[in-house]
Amino acid sequence: MRLPPARGPLSEWLIGRLCEPQRTAVSPAYRSKLPWADEDLQLSLWIAYELHYRGFEDAAIDGQWDPEVLAFRAMLEREWVAWLERECRVMPSDAPIAEQLRELVDAEDGPRLSAYVRRHATLDQFRQFVANKSVYQLKEADPHSFGIPRVDGPTKAALVEIQSDEYGGGRPERMHAELFRTTMRWLGLNDAYGNYVPEAPAVTLAVSNVMSLFAMHRRWTPALLGHLAALEMTSTLPNRQYAAGALRLGATAQDARYFTEHVEADAVHEQIAAHDLCGSYVDDHPTALSDVLFGASCALKLDNLFAHHLLDQWKDKQCVAS
Amino acid sequence: MTTNAEEPATAIRAYPNGPILVRGDFELLDEDGVPVATDRRTVALCRCGRSAIAPLCDGTHSLLPRTPRS
Incomplete structure (x- = not known):
């Protein structure tokens, strides 16, 4: 993929630096109260992280380890992490980690995006939903794979078991990112990696950026x-609803397979993730409990903000139409 | 790599307030004795009785009241 267009002074500096590393302009300073909604910040972070995944064909080949770029990213991350800490840090209890994770998830009183998609979304809205999701789903599981060499024993076995499934268990056509491509093609969307990044709002990039930060x-x-x-x-549960929404809008079983696959696969994964993965990690690293919960809480918070963003947009359109 | 003759071919584990996970060699049949199509190496079997894709788990148990661990 090519570098996306800049959205402000930060991304303009970063793109310039990646295209012409010999340039010596000083990076702009940065402050923001709402980092998750800041277009310039989230795009800059997304580009800085993407250098560690597929990268950009028009960026310097070793831009990934350019000290100026790393220092710039660290500056952006300070504000971003400070906001995540303020909004998402939760107090751990003495209960088993799997129970605490379940409580966090159950307490999440988010907007009902999946219920809306199931019953009401138009084909255009479904298309918009999937285009946004593609920013992460076309590299589904990749951020968490960075964890594999950093863990041991039962934690590693659990992580690899989940990731192996995500990557199709040795069968490329079953890779979740590939199943997602089938859904994209049904909707007439371009399934090229990163195609919808230029038009993705800050919150969609933030959903990916929080994973990359942790990765x-x-x-x-x-x-x-x-x-x-x-x-x-x-x-x-949401994927069951997305599948029903897709079928209501005329998808074949194959078009909706990405969603139905996640119902069966994640019924397995959620047990492994909560009990075997996080359970064994916290057994070995008791002081890490709070950070495990923090990571879960960040995922829930950003997913929530993403759902709000789409539903608010759709509601506004409904008001205009009626 | 050596194989442990004592190692079971199939491992079955129950999860608190969740399904039973089956790993290894198994054949899964439904109530009529018809094989359930699944090519997963690990499957989750419903324990709450509410799954729409029984005998597999579909996560519905998380909507039901939980029983505390005894």
Whole structure:
């Protein structure tokens, strides 16, 4: 993919630096009260992280380890992490980690995006939903794979068991990202990696950026595991609804397979993630408990903000139409 | 790699307030004795009786009141 267009001084500096590393302009300073909604910040973070995944064909080949870029990213992350800490840090209890994760998930009183998609979404709205999701889903599971070399024993076995499923268990056509492509093609969407990044709002990029933050920094390994557990634990019920919505809108079973696959697969994954993955990690690292919960809480919070963003937009359109 | 003759071919584990996970070699049949199509190496079997895709788990148990661990 190519570098997306800038959205402000931060992304303009970063893109310039990646295209012409010999340039010596000083990076702009940054402050923001609402980092998750800041277009310039989230796009800059997304580009900085993407250098560690597929990268950009028009960026310097070693931009990934450019010290100026790393220092710039660290500056952006300070505000971003400070906001996540303020909004998402939760107080741990003495209960088993799996129970605490379940309580967090159950307490999440988010907007009912999946119920809306199931019953009311138009084909255009479904298309918009899937285009937004594609920013992460086309590299589904990749952020959490960064955790594999950082954990041991039963934690590693549990993580690899989940990830192996995500990647199709040795069968590329069953890879979740590939199943997602089938759904995209049904909707007439372009399934090229990163195609919808230029038009994705800050909150959609933030959903991906929080995973990448936890993936890039070994220090955030417990949060990465907690984040994965929250994804798995909030997957089966919404995906059932998304599948029903897709079928209502004329999808074939194959078009909707991405969603139905997640009902069966994540019924397994949520147990492994909560009990075997996070359970064994916290047994080995008792002081990491709070960060595991923090990672889960961040996943839930951003998913919530994303759902609000779509539903608010759709509600506004309904008002205009009626 | 050596194989442990004592190692069971199938491992079955119950999860608190959740399904039973089956890993290994197994054949899964429904109430009429018809094989359930699944090519997963690990499956989750419904324990709450409410799954729409029984005998597999579909996560519905998380909507039901939970029983505390005894």
